[in-house]
Amino acid sequence: MTFNTILSFTGACLCLALAVLVFLRDRHSLVHRTFVAGMMALALESGFAGLSFQALFFEQVIFWQRTKIFSTALLPGIWLLFSMSFGRGENKELIHKWKGFIIASFILPLLFISFFNKTLFKGAPVAHQISSWILPLGWPGYILFLFLLITTIIIIMNLERTLRTSIGHMRWQIKFMVFGLGSIFAVRIYTYSQTLLFRSLDTGFDMLHSGVLVIAGILMIRSLSRLKLLNLNVYFSHSFLYSSLTVLMVGIYLLVVGLLAKLIAYFDWVESVHLKGFLIFIAFLGLSILLLSDRFRHRIRRFIAVHMKRPQYDYRREWIRFTEKTATITDARNLCMTVARMFSDILEVLSVTVWLFDELHARLRPVGSTVSSEVGAGHRISDEGAARLFQTMRDQEMPVDLDDPKIPWAYDLKQSMPDYFQEARIRYCAPLSAGGNLLGVVTLGERVGYKTFSFEEFDLLKTIADQTAASLLNLKLSEDLRKAKEMEAFQTMSTFVVHDLKNLASTLSLTVQNLPIHFNNPDFRNDASRIIDQSVAKINNMCSHLSTLSKNIELKKIETSLNELIHASFSCLNGSIKGSFVQNLQPVPKIKIDPEQIQKVLTNLILNANEAIGNGGEIRLATEKRDGWVVLSVSDNGCGMSKEFMDRSLFQPFKTTKKQGMGIGLFQSKMIIEAHQGKIEVESEEGRGSTFRVYLPLAGK
Numbered sequence: 001m002t003f004n005t006i007l008s009f010t011g012a013c014l015c016l017a018l019a020v021l022v023f024l025r026d027r028h029s030l031v032h033r034t035f036v037a038g039m040m041a042l043a044l045e046s047g048f049a050g051l052s053f054q055a056l057f058f059e060q061v062i063f064w065q066r067t068k069i070f071s072t073a074l075l076p077g078i079w080l081l082f083s084m085s086f087g088r089g090e091n092k093e094l095i096h097k098w099k100g101f102i103i104a105s106f107i108l109p110l111l112f113i114s115f116f117n118k119t120l121f122k123g124a125p126v127a128h129q130i131s132s133w134i135l136p137l138g139w140p141g142y143i144l145f146l147f148l149l150i151t152t153i154i155i156i157m158n159l160e161r162t163l164r165t166s167i168g169h170m171r172w173q174i175k176f177m178v179f180g181l182g183s184i185f186a187v188r189i190y191t192y193s194q195t196l197l198f199r200s201l202d203t204g205f206d207m208l209h210s211g212v213l214v215i216a217g218i219l220m221i222r223s224l225s226r227l228k229l230l231n232l233n234v235y236f237s238h239s240f241l242y243s244s245l246t247v248l249m250v251g252i253y254l255l256v257v258g259l260l261a262k263l264i265a266y267f268d269w270v271e272s273v274h275l276k277g278f279l280i281f282i283a284f285l286g287l288s289i290l291l292l293s294d295r296f297r298h299r300i301r302r303f304i305a306v307h308m309k310r311p312q313y314d315y316r317r318e319w320i321r322f323t324e325k326t327a328t329i330t331d332a333r334n335l336c337m338t339v340a341r342m343f344s345d346i347l348e349v350l351s352v353t354v355w356l357f358d359e360l361h362a363r364l365r366p367v368g369s370t371v372s373s374e375v376g377a378g379h380r381i382s383d384e385g386a387a388r389l390f391q392t393m394r395d396q397e398m399p400v401d402l403d404d405p406k407i408p409w410a411y412d413l414k415q416s417m418p419d420y421f422q423e424a425r426i427r428y429c430a431p432l433s434a435g436g437n438l439l440g441v442v443t444l445g446e447r448v449g450y451k452t453f454s455f456e457e458f459d460l461l462k463t464i465a466d467q468t469a470a471s472l473l474n475l476k477l478s479e480d481l482r483k484a485k486e487m488e489a490f491q492t493m494s495t496f497v498v499h500d501l502k503n504l505a506s507t508l509s510l511t512v513q514n515l516p517i518h519f520n521n522p523d524f525r526n527d528a529s530r531i532i533d534q535s536v537a538k539i540n541n542m543c544s545h546l547s548t549l550s551k552n553i554e555l556k557k558i559e560t561s562l563n564e565l566i567h568a569s570f571s572c573l574n575g576s577i578k579g580s581f582v583q584n585l586q587p588v589p590k591i592k593i594d595p596e597q598i599q600k601v602l603t604n605l606i607l608n609a610n611e612a613i614g615n616g617g618e619i620r621l622a623t624e625k626r627d628g629w630v631v632l633s634v635s636d637n638g639c640g641m642s643k644e645f646m647d648r649s650l651f652q653p654f655k656t657t658k659k660q661g662m663g664i665g666l667f668q669s670k671m672i673i674e675a676h677q678g679k680i681e682v683e684s685e686e687g688r689g690s691t692f693r694v695y696l697p698l699a700g701k
């Protein structure tokens with residue numbers, strides 16, 4: 001048995017197997033019946049071709065070829081009917097419209113062959129290469145092949161139409177079926193056109209047909225593993241009508257065939273014309289698979305969208321809008337709510353929910369949603385679904401379409417809990433990850449008009465989701481920082497309070513212990529009462545200082561002369577000042593301040609300066625008017641402060657370098673000054689002294 005024969009019989013067997021497989025799945029619908037019939041016809045054709053290859057004499061060849069052509073004549077009608085019903089839910093309307101043509105394509109070839117059987121081929125066949133004969137065509141043969149060519153093109157156009165209008169899962173299912181059938185017929189465009197061109201049938205083409213049949217059979221088996229039944233319904237869109245790939249491909253084909261024929265003849269590359277045809281077929285199949293591959297199209301469209309097309313969204317505008325809306329938001333709930341609304345608005349999706357991961361309960365919690373004002377989406381849906389969603393989104397970078405059959409895990413996830421996703425109205429899901437952590441997810445429902453997202457929209461979705469995640473992370477970090485600071489302040493305060501209370505307690509307990517022993521000693525009684533007095537004063541002092549930390553300062557502002565206030569404060573302190581005191585008070589206008597509070601600041605600064613200087617040091621006090629401010633400065637030539645202390649601890653509560661200090665004075669002073677809309681500045685150098693400048697606004701500033 002020759003290779004040709006084996007190939008032909010393999011093709012025939014594959015077709016038979018496919019016919020049986022589809023027949024067993026369903027034998028009642030038109031699409032299944034036509035497929036089975038079509039496959040049987042192809043099997044017969046290939047089988048007869050195999051027998052023809054085995055023939056040794058040309059009479060036998062002619063006999064088998066004449067028999068074979070009967071099965072070829074069955075192909076147009078059957079496959080035309082199939083191509084009109086496949087993927088179209090047995091489109092009765094279309095079939096009805098084409099009724100005449102379909103009937104003609106059934107009857108005409110058969111009639112032709114029956115009537116003109118003798119004149120289909122004319123003259124003696126010519127042996128051409130090994131086991132290949134050239135049979136010159138008579139005019140009926142010519143018309144028959146012309147008819148076959150036309151119906152073949154129509155069949156391919158129909159198949160293409162089905163494929164191009166199918167989307168998503170459906171497309172994924174039918175793609176290889178269409179490729180398989182498409183290649184069977186596409187190669188016939190080549191062979192029929194060659195037959196017409198040379199007005200003779202080359203039996204070597206049968207080998208090409210059988211070879212393609214084997215490849216097509218494999219493609220169709222692959223498709224049948226995805227597709228259980230052939231009678232599914234593709235919803236047609238109108239846009240595709242404007243361009244037909246078939247027409248384009250036939251055009252390219254004719255061009256390429258012409259060119260290749262010239263090239264091959266010139267260089268004498270490939271001996272066998274059939275092998276040449278087969279190579280062209282493989283190249284075309286590859287090209288069309290590539291052209292119709294979703295991933296390839298995705299890349300091309302992305303490339304075009306990024307580099308050539310006018311962007312659908314004005315990113316700059318959307319960016320500004322996003323930052324404007326979210327800049328002042330300081331809590332996660334508000335941010336999520338705003339972001340959900342923005343997504344809904346920009347991408348035209350009615351239900352958008354932003355879910356955050358709740359670390360405490362280890363689950364997703366809906367925080368902002370457009371589904372109902374009361375972030376309602378999540379109340380109705382199970383934790384399990386949310387947990388699985390979160391689990392599966394962990395490793396995702398890009399937003400996913402959960403209905404996309406090309407992302408099996410997403411598709412499976414949605415299919416595994418259809419009710420859950422239905423109720424939660426989830427179709428798309430974008431991760432909110434920042435700093436390598438998944439903080440939550442954004443889920444979007446079906447779009448208005450059920451349009452799927454374009455790349456640009458996926459890109460935009462990702463950009464906004466990333467930005468949201470970054471803002472959320474920021475909020476979370478500043479919240480953590482605030483809590484840490486609060487904790488730190490609380491700890492410092494409690495250490496400080498505990499330390500002082502312990503001192504007081506030990507002094508008092510000593511007194512209490514000695515009380516029964518020395519009670520009758522009047523000196524002891526005086527001492528004891530003094531200690532108790534001091535302790536009470538200290539506790540009161542502590543309380544009053546600490547209370548300034550928690551209270552907002554209430555100012556009672558009146559027109560005050562700062563210089564007079566300085567005189568008054570100074571006269572109170574005069575006795576306790578160690579060093580010399582220099583005043584340089586320039587006349588400054590009266591300002592509206594709370595004199596009692598400002599006096600506290602003043603006293604504080606003077607006492608600090610006094611503690612900083614040694615004996616013989618100097619304290620200078622000055623006032624002046626500068627650029628709408630009244631400036632009061634207190635300088636000393638004392639110990640000064642380290643830069644590090646100024647940077648990290650100055651004006652912070654409980655930060656003190658003194659044994660008996662509380663570290664509250666400057667903190668409180670700053671609060672008072674700021675309550676007056678003023679500011680305080682410090683200049684200091686270790687070992688040389690410090691200057692504190694208080695700026696208070698002039699009236700009307």
Ligand code: ADP
Pocket residue numbers: 604608609612636638639640641650655656657658660661662663664665666667689690
């Ligand atoms: P306290 O005086 O109770 O320590 P303050 O808040 O008034 O609390 O001062 C905080 C710290 O700032 C002081 O412990 C001291 O180290 C530093 N400081 C304040 N004023 C001066 C100054 N004039 N010279 C040097 N260090 C100063």
